[in-house]
Structures are given as C-alpha cells and as structure tokens.
Amino acid sequence: MGKVYARKDTGKIFIDFSYKGQRCREQTALPDTKPNRKKVEKLLERIEAEITLGVFDYAKTFPNSPRAGKFKKLDMGQGDTPLFEGFANTWFEEMLIQWRKSHQSKIRMTLNNYLIPQFGEEEVGRITKASILEFRASLAKVTTRTQTPLSASRVNQIMNTLRMILDEAANRYNFSSPYQGIKSLKIPRTSVEPFRLEEVQLILENVRADFRNYYTVRFFTGMRTGEIDGLQWDAVDFDRRQIAVKRALVNGEIEQTKNHSSYRIIDMNEMAYQALKAQQTVTGDSDFVFCTRIGTPLSHNNVTKRVWYPLLRYLGLPKRTPYQTRHTAATLWLASGENPEWIARQMGHTTTEMLFRVYSRYVPNLTRQDGSAFERLLAQNF
Incomplete structure (x- = not known):
C-alpha cells in the first residue's frame, strides 16, 4: 500500500509505492496543499491499479526519474522476475x-x-x-x-x-537457482594457540587485581568473550556450582545465545567458583558479573587493548587473542583426561567432532570422568 507525504526541506509532495518488488519514491513538482495532496492521492490510486493489471508504464508516468531506465527492460516484457x-x-x-x-x-x-x-x-x-x-x-x-x-x-x-x-x-x-553446484571455499583449520598451565599461572599472578577474577573465569570455563561479558548474576548458581550460559553481549547489546547448543550449563571447578565468589563481593549489587564502575558491561576492545595485550608484552609471552583462553580450557580438560562428551557440553558443541578436529593433538589419553580429573590437575598446581 503506497502513501503520499511531503518533506519539510523541499515542501514538495512525494509519492511512495512498490513496483516489481522494489520500493519507489518519486518527488512531484507540487507544493504541499490539500488540493495537491488529493490530486497526488488519485495518481497513486491509478498507479496501483495499473500495477495490479500489469499495464503500469514507469517511464511514461515518471519520465524524468532515474528509475525509469532501470525498469525499462522489465516494462518491455523482457523479464518476469524482479530486480x-x-x-x-x-x-x-x-x-x-x-x-x-x-x-x-x-x-x-x-x-x-x-x-x-x-x-x-x-x-x-x-x-x-x-x-x-x-x-x-x-x-x-x-x-x-x-x-x-x-x-x-x-x-x-x-x-x-x-x-x-x-x-x-x-x-x-519457478526457475532453477544458478547457485546449484557451487561449493563453499575451504576454510583453514582454526588457529589454536592455547596457553600452557604454567603460563596461565603466570598471567593470573601478574594481571591487574581488578581483572584477576575475570581472566580466571575465562581460563577455567571456556566461555566466549560475548558470553562472559554478558554474564549476569542470575545465571550463576553457587549452590549447584553451575553457570547458565544463556545470553551474550554483542555489539554492546545483550542477546540470547546464537543457537541451541550455545545455551548450556557449565560446571564450575574450584578455581572458577572461588573467582566468582570473590567477584560477588565487588559487583554483587550490579546486574553484570564483570562490569565497569557504573555497572555497565565491559568493552572487550578496551579490555583487550589496555589490559590483555600489555600484560602479554610485560610477561614476554607471544601475542594471542583473548579467545585463546577458551582454547586453553579445552586443551587443559583434554590433557587431564576428561570425558570428551562432557568437554563438548561445557564448550557448547553439539558433538565431539569439532573437539577432536580442532584439539586432536592435545588428547594424550581418554578416560571417563566428569570433571574430577581436572580438579586434581588444578589442586596439584594452584
């Protein structure tokens, strides 16, 4: 359904309608008065009637419009699909x-x-x-x-x-898609540069005190950047020692997780549990677990540039993105012999396929545990 309106900057009446799947807006030479509006409204009615009957001639109605040439081929009957x-x-x-x-x-x-x-x-x-x-x-x-x-x-x-x-x-x-038979480009294997456990210790011992809990949770839960930046206290269950990953911070706004598998329950190990308990004394009155002094979500770009990269330089560690904390969690779980299916659930993967494809060289052996092996590894080193 089209409409007639006037723009303040020109004072002229515009006509707005759809033709062949495209929105069209044309300016008339008429000033915005009631008689002129009625005249243009009648024009719009005629245009829509002609479109319905299939006899509308864009170039004849709007001969000076740049759109006239665009529709010429279709109006001449050379095509039967929209632009x-x-x-x-x-x-x-x-x-x-x-x-x-x-x-x-x-x-x-x-x-x-x-x-x-x-x-x-x-x-x-x-x-x-x-x-x-x-x-x-x-x-x-x-x-x-x-x-x-x-x-x-x-x-x-x-x-x-x-x-x-x-x-x-x-x-x-009702035509055959020209895209049939075109395959996607091969994507190089995901770059995995996890930190060794001694490097994790070094980072947590030297990071700014106000970000120690933040990176502890990142390293020992495998949460994505948007997930931990969007983590709110109502998703943290200390009694069950679980974190419900159900939201993410994307472009500064809180959204639901991107797919069904991303919504998951993470079992807190002792390191993550203690870090969140300590963080509760700092931001427990805010909605967000990790936030600014005024309670707003963290800006991951600022945190990365002002905290993460300077820390790696200070420690003499190779530059790696904060996302490698997620890879670190996965490889540490695998190295400790945790059940791959349990790890996949923690990571938000629907199957273990991606786990083995990305982290295969970090699997020394497979046991059937549920998190206790990783707890023993941490207890021995922290």
Whole structure:
C-alpha cells in the first residue's frame, strides 16, 4: 500500500509505492496543499491499479526519474522476475524476525557493501552461474580496513547470503537457482594457540587485581568473550556450582545465545567458583558479573587493548587473542583426561567432532570422568 507525504526541506509532495518488488519514491513538482495532496492521492490510486493489471508504464508516468531506465527492460516484457535489489530487500525484511540484531546488521552490511552493488540492477531470474563465480573471484581482491584480504570464512558468508536469496527467488518465481553446484571455499583449520598451565599461572599472578577474577573465569570455563561479558548474576548458581550460559553481549547489546547448543550449563571447578565468589563481593549489587564502575558491561576492545595485550608484552609471552583462553580450557580438560562428551557440553558443541578436529593433538589419553580429573590437575598446581 503506497502513501503520499511531503518533506519539510523541499515542501514538495512525494509519492511512495512498490513496483516489481522494489520500493519507489518519486518527488512531484507540487507544493504541499490539500488540493495537491488529493490530486497526488488519485495518481497513486491509478498507479496501483495499473500495477495490479500489469499495464503500469514507469517511464511514461515518471519520465524524468532515474528509475525509469532501470525498469525499462522489465516494462518491455523482457523479464518476469524482479530486480535483485528489490527482491533482496523484501527477503531481508521477511527474515528479520528470525535473526538476532547482530546477525541483522551483518546481513544488511553484506547486502549494502557487496551484493546490491554487484547484482542490484539485474533480474534475479537472469543471474548466471558464471556471474556468481566471477563475483566470488572478485572478492579475493577486496581488502579490509586493516588492508588484509577477506578471509575464506567471510567470503563464504557473503556467498551464502547470495545463495539464500537466489534459492528463495527460484522457489517463488519457478526457475532453477544458478547457485546449484557451487561449493563453499575451504576454510583453514582454526588457529589454536592455547596457553600452557604454567603460563596461565603466570598471567593470573601478574594481571591487574581488578581483572584477576575475570581472566580466571575465562581460563577455567571456556566461555566466549560475548558470553562472559554478558554474564549476569542470575545465571550463576553457587549452590549447584553451575553457570547458565544463556545470553551474550554483542555489539554492546545483550542477546540470547546464537543457537541451541550455545545455551548450556557449565560446571564450575574450584578455581572458577572461588573467582566468582570473590567477584560477588565487588559487583554483587550490579546486574553484570564483570562490569565497569557504573555497572555497565565491559568493552572487550578496551579490555583487550589496555589490559590483555600489555600484560602479554610485560610477561614476554607471544601475542594471542583473548579467545585463546577458551582454547586453553579445552586443551587443559583434554590433557587431564576428561570425558570428551562432557568437554563438548561445557564448550557448547553439539558433538565431539569439532573437539577432536580442532584439539586432536592435545588428547594424550581418554578416560571417563566428569570433571574430577581436572580438579586434581588444578589442586596439584594452584
């Protein structure tokens, strides 16, 4: 359903409607008066009627519009599917309800920065496999803000968004998706650089006192950055010695965990338990377990730049991301002989497959324990 409105900066009446899956906004030369509004509203009614009947001529109605050329091919009967830009935007709006805000932002950025500039003015039904492969090849030449090429993982994310759009268009307009048979790029094995136990001890002995509890919990629970930064006291159960991972801090906002497996219960070992008990005396009156002095969530970029990296430099340790604390927890559990299925649950993995693929060289033996072997390892060293 279209609408008529006026902009304050121009004082002119605008007409807003949808045509062939694309939102169209056209400025009239009429000033905003009641008679003129009625006139434009009648025009809108005629446009929508013509669109319904399939006889609308965009160039005839708006001869000076830059959109007229874009729709020319479709209006001449050369195509029967919408332009990619319009369909992609429609698809995006329809999918919003399924996505977290962070994922919405990522998909929107993918559309605006990559897909619409490349395919926006093409009919979705006329995009070819060759043009898709050519586009993927061009992504290899794109560099990020740090002047590094796009990773294979990021290229796959961009291409997967394109695949979903084309598959949906093919289903709606009854044509074969040109994406069939195109495989994802191989992603290099995850870089795992865990800390040895003596390095963990060194870090915890030298880190700023106000962050000792924070890094202790990171090292001995395997929580992701967003999970620990979004951890709230209502998720900590001291009686059961458990942490319920049900939220994450993403782009400064609290969101539910990204998938079903990410929602999990972590069993606290003694180190994590004592660290959280100590932290309770500091931030127990706040919502967040680890927070700023005014109770707001930590900024992981600030913490990494001001606390983590300076500490590693001071200790003479190789520069590693804070995410390696998660890998450290996994490798220490494996080294102590814990049950891989228990470890997978602690990490939020649905199966042990990823565990063995990523950490296989850190598995000296397999026993069937439930956390006690790791407790003995810690008791011997702390």
